[in-house]
Amino acid sequence: MVEEETQIEDEAEHEDGYALSPKVLSAILYAVDTGDRGKLIELMEPLHAADIADLLEQVNAFDRRRLILLYGAEFDGEILSELDEGIRDEVIHVLRPDVLADAVRDMESDDVVDLVEDLDEEAQEAILATLEDADRVAVQQSLSYPEYSAGRLMQREVVMAPEHWSVGQAIDFMRKSESLPEDFYHVVLIDPKMHAVGHVTLGKILGAPRAQPLTDLLEPGFRTFRVDESETDVAYAFNQYHMIAAPVVDADERVVGVITIDDAMNVLDEEHEEDIMRLAGVGEGSLADRVMDTVKQRIPWLAVNLVTAILASLVIAQFEDTIAQFVALAVLMPIVASMGGNAGTQALTVAVRAIATRDLTGANVWRVIRREVLVGLANGIVFAVIMGVVGILWFGSPGLGAVIGAAMVINLVIAGLAGIGIPVVLERLGVDPALASGAFVTTVTDVVGFFAFLGLAGMVLL
DSSP states (O other): OOOOOOHHHHHHTOOSSSSHHHHHHHHHHHHHHTTTEEEEEEEETTTTTHHHHHHHHOHHHHHHHHHHHHHHOOOHHHHHHHHOOOHHHHHHHHHHHHHHHHHHHHHHHHHHHHHHSSSSSSHHHHHHTOOHHHHHHHHHHHSSSSSTBBHHHHHOOOOEETOOOHHHHHHHHHHHHHHOOOOOOOOEEEOOTEEEEEEEEHHHHHHSOOOOSGGOOOOOTTEEEEESBBHHHHHHHHHTOOEEEEEEEOOTEEEEEEEEEHHHHHHHHHHHHHHHHHHHTTTTTOTSSSSHHHHHHHHHHHHHHHHHHHHHHHHHHHHHHHHHHHHHHHHHHHHHHHHHHHHHHHHHHHHHHHHHHTTSSSTTTTHHHHHHHHHHHHHHHHHHHHHHHHHHHHHHOOOHHHHHHHHHHHHHHHHHHHHHHHHHHHTTOOOOOOHHHHHHHHHHHHHHHHHHHHHHHHHHHH
C-alpha cells in the first residue's frame, strides 16, 4: 500500500503539460480517500484556481463534498468565480460558513457580483452576510443595475487622484494606501465633483519626474462608460480600441467603478461560446447540468427540427408519382439537400460571427450577400459538373445528370442567400440570429433542394 501511494505521488509530481492531469487527479482522490489533508494541500498548492474549479467539476458529488471539507480553510474565493454555475451553488452550501466568509472577503467586488447574481436567494444571503457593511452595500448597489450592464461588470475598487496632483503625490498616495486593488493599470484623474478627466498609466507615472503634473501624462483616447451601458457594447469597445481599463460613471457623470480588460474579454468569450451553443440548438447547457435540465433545453430545438423535416417531407410527397417512375431520384435527392444544408451552414456561421463582431452592417450587407450568392453559384457549377457526370455514369441518363446538376446550382445559390439574409433579417427584427437562424436556413435549403430537383425531374424526365 505504501509503495502504491508513493508511486502515485511520484507520477503526479513528474507529470508534464496540463497541471490537472489524470495522474494528478488520481493522486488527489487517493489523498481524499485516505483522509490525508497534508498530502491533499501539497498536491493542490501548485494548481491554479481555474484548475481546481475543473477538478471540482470533473469529480462526482460525493467526492466533491469530501474534497471540499478536507481542503477546508485553504479554499480560495477565486475558485468560486471559476466554477460552472451548475456546481457553484452546491459548493457554496458545502463550504463551512467561516471558510466561505474568508473566501468571499478576498474577492474583488466585481467577482462577488458575478458570483451572487446567478445564485438563488438563500445562497445570495449567505454570501452577502459574510461581507463587511461597506462591501455589502457596494455589491447590493451593483446588483441594482440592469443585468448584463457595465454596472454589473465593473469593480468598485478604483485608484483615483485629484487632477492637480503631481507624479510624486500619486506615488506617495499609492505607497501608503492599504486598499489598492490587486490588479490595476491606470490612475484615474478626477475633478472636485468626482468627474473623470482622464487617466494615466502606471508605466508613465513610474517613468516621470516626481514634480511633473499628472495632467501632462494623460492617455489619448480616454473614454468612460455609463452604468446602464450594455456589457456587450463595453466588450466591443475594449476589443475595437485596444483598451486596458476604463472608468464607469453614474447618471451624474461621477466615477463609481472601473472595468478592466480581463472582465471585458470574459464577456466576449461568453458571447462567442453562447453563439456556438445556440447555433447547435443546445442553449446554454454544460456538462454539469442534470439530465432533465438538458432534456428541457434540447427538446424545443428538436421539435423545431421535426417541423422542418415534416415540411420537407410534404414537398417530397407532391412528387410521389415522379419518384415511383424514377427510383434513382430517391437515391440522389438527399445529396442535393445535404449539399445545400452544408453550404447554408457555412454562410450562416460567417454571418452570425460578422454580426457579433459588428463587421456586417447596413453599409456592407448587400455586398456580402452578393458575394455569398456568387460563391454559391461558383460552387454549384463545380459540383453540378461532378454530379452530372456521376448521374450519367451511374444511371446512364444524361437527362438525370442535367437535372441534378441544375438542382445543385439552384440550391447552393439559395443556400448562400439564405445563410446571409436570414440572420440579417432576424437581427433587424430584434431576434438573436444565432438562436433561430439554423432552423430557418435548414428549412429553406431542404425545401428548395427537394422542390428544384424533383420539379426539374418531373419536367425533363417524364
